[in-house]
Amino acid sequence: MRILIVGGGKLGLTLAHQLVEEGHDITLVDRHEAVIQKGMDMVDALFIKGSGVSKETLTEADVQNADILIAAATEDETNMLCCLTAKKLGAQYAIARIRDPEYLPSLPFLQKELYIDYVVNPERATAREISRMLRFPFAGNIETFARGRVEMVDFRAAEGDPVVGIPLREMYKKNKHLPQVLFAAVERDGECIIPKGDFIIQPGDSVHVVSDVETITQFFHYMEKGMASIRSVLLLGGSRIAYYLASMLLKMHIKVSIIEVNPEKARFLSEELPGATIIEGDGTDQELLESEGLTDFHAFVALSNRDEENLMAGFYAAQQGVKKVIVKSGRENYSAIMHRMGLDSIISTLTVACNNILRTVRARASRSHAAVERMYKLMEGQAEALEFIAQAGAPYLQIPLKLLAVSPECLIAVIVRDGHVKVPFGNDTIEPGDHVVVISKKSGISTLDEVFRKG
Secondary structure, three states: OEEEEEOOOHHHHHHHHHHHHOOOEEEEEEOOHHHHHHHHHHOOOEEEEOOOOOHHHHHHOOHHHOOEEEEOOOOHHHHHHHHHHHHHHOOOOEEEEOOOHHHHHHHHHHHHHOOOOEEEOHHHHHHHHHHHHOOOOOOOOEEEEHHHOEEEEEEEOOOOOOOEOOEHHHHHHHOOOOOOOEEEEEEEOOEEEOOOOOOEEOOOOEEEEEEEHHHHHHHHHHOOOOOOOOOEEEEEOOOHHHHHHHHHHHHOOOEEEEEEOOHHHHHHHHHHOOOOEEEEOOOOOHHHHHHOOHHHOOEEEEOOOOHHHHHHHHHHHHHOOOOEEEEEOOOHHHHHHHHHOOOOEEEOHHHHHHHHHHHHHHHHHOOOOOEEEEEEEEOOOOEEEEEEEOOOOOOOOOOOHHHOOEOOOEEEEEEEEOOEEEOOOOOOOOOOOOEEEEEEOOOOOOEHHHHEOOO
């Protein structure tokens, strides 16, 4: 597809790189020469210097033949106007990044009037991801599929866990009362593994399991992983993510405190979040954290604009015994360091935004045989979890899975049919309308057809 990206910041360049890797024809527009030069060194795409709201610039970028426009400039207003101009000039589909909370109540109106087909709000989406992560304090991440019926949860295996030291094929013979989940992927020493029947989980492995919500809950009860609910959360940094997250948590009747060093931001949060406790001060100051009762909170979320501050504050909170610590990081090379320091719950606003947009692009890219409905990057991008809806007429339908040539880099994890969730075995089949969750080490899969080898 022909995709036009406006804005060469982190999001724009990351999307351009990924979409080029997936075989799309990419043009990127930015008004700054330095950004253009940097992008040309990084991505094999066409770069055009100019304004994303300029008719002349967009025409030069061939917007009239663009299948998708992605407006990822710094200013929300620029992105909205860019979508309007592009659609008027002939672009087929428009995606806009809109971040300001002030626009949230009027988004449906703005989308209709400005011809915006899809809105991504990275901060709000990140806040939603964090709110899910707080459900299971021990988990690294929680992803949902099939309209919330299926969950994928990753946890750190420990010595003494009933799943450790046993080949997967013998797991349920040794643990007859263990609720049956699918062991979908394992990260060990930085390597992603899709486990087979002879695979043995070891202490320290990061294990991803998939099943329906009730079975997942029962599985972790059996594992005695500590399902204590989160009733109080301390947030470091009064960012947009903190605003959105606090709004969500307050509606869930969770006590929220926010530490913000900027007096103006602190005042804004105090006015907009009357149910939260706003503390003006430096959240990296250990004395301040102690005086505000850090260890009395069930969770600590580091959301400052500096990764180093988030890392150090998160590490200190974990050392002090806070049940759940979540750290925002914008640098992928920090993830390994954080994991070694015992910080398993790391979230990236850039990754969340990219995943949302890539999922939409992939769905637009394929109109036959089940386009991607949902997509998540796992283990710093080493694997993907994808959800498809099987369409009538597909060549893999109504054939036992054991007779299908599934790619060795893929795993059929879950099939959801008529609201019922099933971990599939060899004799199970895929039927029209099924929601199918796939774990893949192969990036760029757009359709369910690609999961199966030809011939």
